[in-house]
Amino acid sequence: MRTVKVDIAERSYQIVIDQHLLMNVGEQVQAFLKKGNKVALLVSKTVKKLYSDRVVRSLITSGYEVDMFLVPSGEENKNLTTVSKLYDELIENSYDRSCAIIALGGGIVGDVSGFVSSSLFRGLPFIQLPTTLLSQVDSSVGGKVGVNHSQGKNLIGAFYQPKVVLIDPTVLKTLEIRELICGYGEILKYGFIRDASFLQTCLDNKNSIISLKDMELISEIIRRSVEIKAEMVSEDEQEAGFRMLLNFGHTIGHAIEKSCGYGKFLHGEAVILGMCAALKISMEKLGLDSVKGKSAIDSLCKIKLGHDLSTLDIDKAMIALMHDKKIRDGKLNFVLLKDIGSPVIVNDITPEMVRETLLWLKERYKNGAGS
Numbered sequence: 494m495r496t497v498k499v500d501i502a503e504r505s506y507q508i509v510i511d512q513h514l515l516m517n518v519g520e521q522v523q524a525f526l527k528k529g530n531k532v533a534l535l536v537s538k539t540v541k542k543l544y545s546d547r548v549v550r551s552l553i554t555s556g557y558e559v560d561m562f563l564v565p566s567g568e569e570n571k572n573l574t575t576v577s578k579l580y581d582e583l584i585e586n587s588y589d590r591s592c593a594i595i596a597l598g599g600g601i602v603g604d605v606s607g608f609v610s611s612s613l614f615r616g617l618p619f620i621q622l623p624t625t626l627l628s629q630v631d632s633s634v635g636g637k638v639g640v641n642h643s644q645g646k647n648l649i650g651a652f653y654q655p656k657v658v659l660i661d662p663t664v665l666k667t668l669e670i671r672e673l674i675c676g677y678g679e680i681l682k683y684g685f686i687r688d689a690s691f692l693q694t695c696l697d698n699k700n701s702i703i704s705l706k707d708m709e710l711i712s713e714i715i716r717r718s719v720e721i722k723a724e725m726v727s728e729d730e731q732e733a734g735f736r737m738l739l740n741f742g743h744t745i746g747h748a749i750e751k752s753c754g755y756g757k758f759l760h761g762e763a764v765i766l767g768m769c770a771a772l773k774i775s776m777e778k779l780g781l782d783s784v785k786g787k788s789a790i791d792s793l794c795k796i797k798l799g800h801d802l803s804t805l806d807i808d809k810a811m812i813a814l815m816h817d818k819k820i821r822d823g824k825l826n827f828v829l830l831k832d833i834g835s836p837v838i839v840n841d842i843t844p845e846m847v848r849e850t851l852l853w854l855k856e857r858y859k860n861g862a863g864s
Contacts, residue, residue: 495716499634500727504654508634508719510712514661515622518548519555522595522620525656528556531592533583535606537566540598540624543667548597548622560586564602568755571601571641573649579609593618593656599625599672600632600760604647607638611653621658625668626676627761629660630683630718635726635736641755645816646747652731660719662712665705671799673703675761678742678796680714682764683721685789686741689833691717696792738836741828742768744817745810745847752809753800762798769793769857770850774842775829785833794857802858807851811844 495510509521526532532552536545545561552559562582565575583592594617596606603621610619623633639650665673677699684692695714701707702714722739729736746767750758758766772790775781817825824840831837 495712497716497720497723499654499723501654501730504636504730506655506657508658508660508723510660510662510716510719512661512663512708512712514659515544515547515551515664517551518595518622518659519551519553519557521659522552522557522657523555525620526557526593526618527591529558531558531560531588533586533588533592533594534559534561534597535564535579535594535602535609536561536597537564537599537602539566540602544597544624544664548595552595564598564605566601568601568641568646568750568760571605573640575605576609576612576640579605580613583609583613588613588617590614590617593620595620595622596633597622597624598628599623600628603628603633604638604650605640607636607653607655608640608650611638611651616653619653619655621655623658623660624664626665626673626715627679628676629662629665629715630676631679631722633658633660634719634722635739636730645813646751646755648816654730658719660715662708662715665711670703671759671762673705674765674796674798675759677703678761678765678768680718681793682739682741682768683718685768685830685833686738686828686836687721687725687834688717691721692833699796734838737826737838738828740826741830741836742766742771744814744825744827745770745851747817748810748813749802749805751813752806753804757800757804759799762800765793765796765798766802766854766858770854771827771829773850773853774827774846775831777846778839778842779829779831779837781830781832786830789833790857802855805851805855807848807855810851811848814844814847 497508594610621633623629636654642648742764746763750763776786
């Protein structure tokens with residue numbers, strides 16, 4: 494068992510990483526939920542079929558009353574309509590402030606469940622059971638919860654910390670390769686902004702990670718990823734400054750994700766593209782060593798993505814950028830690298846440079862990237 498602490502005063506909590514942990518979820522949550530309390534298990538349709546039985550059985554055995562509620566899959570359903578429907582169902586089933594919500598699923602389930610938890614009855618206890626690699630290393634940790642708006646991704650939300658995050662790496666074995674690649678992209682992000690040695694380990698072991706060949710290695714990579722995020726969240730819970738460094742690759746990545754249509758590029762795939770763009774701008778703007786920068790771009794471009802970048806409409810992507818939630822005082826913040834492991838936030842990247850970078854990125858992927 495591996496544990497990492499997110500240290501935020503009275504909102505501090507543990508991230509627990511252990512293989513086959515889902516079998517004893519009931520025992521794990523007893524430190525946070527009173528026996529006899531009602532628990533709403535929010536889950537996607539796919540994950541319900543795979544894992545809900547063992548989780549429900551463990552919770553009931555440990556003395557909890559459990560109801561299950563479905564969260565529809567897909568970024569297009571990560572919205573206020575879904576949230577409102579869940580409010581209705583929970584209220585109709587007599588949930589109140591003594592009850593708790595457990596999110597069993599990937600990032601969409603976690604984000605929606607967390608937002609419902611943060612807002613219903615002004616706050617319900619919330620536990621994360623992430624089941625995708627991306628949600629295990631990123632979205633389940635740090636308390637960012639929310640939904641999309643027609644004008645942009647994650648524009649509606651809150652900072653609301655879970656009581657605990659329980660990670661079972663063995664559930665990753667049921668994921669499709671594309672979902673694993675999404676998580677791999679977020680893992681690389683941590684190396685780029687915080688730990689060059691960790692980055693190299695992840696690049697050197699790409700095939701082993703994506704194929705889940707070595708589960709001990711996977712568990713340790715998850716641990717180091719959440720450790721990096723926990724350190725940054727502990728220092729800057731509400732993203733006033735330092736935590737914004739976690740957005741490396743996300744500014745342009747979100748614009749690509751939205752402008753191509755949610756679901757075409759999965760989030761982690763879009764982040765990989767965004768990191769390519771950020772590395773190029775870092776070389777041009779900050780003087781990032783060109784050998785390091787080009788080598789990193791080459792490594793990212795060898796990751797096979799599930800959608801063709803030729804569909805990218807650059808005008809739409811530029812419009813999406815202008816609605817990015819990272820805009821401060823009318824200026825768009827970019828996370829760039831002075832060196833691997835040495836990120837900075839800049840706000841003087843011109844629209845012309847972004848447009849040129851998107852054109853370059855589109856051409857780069859047209860010419861054999863992802864092979």
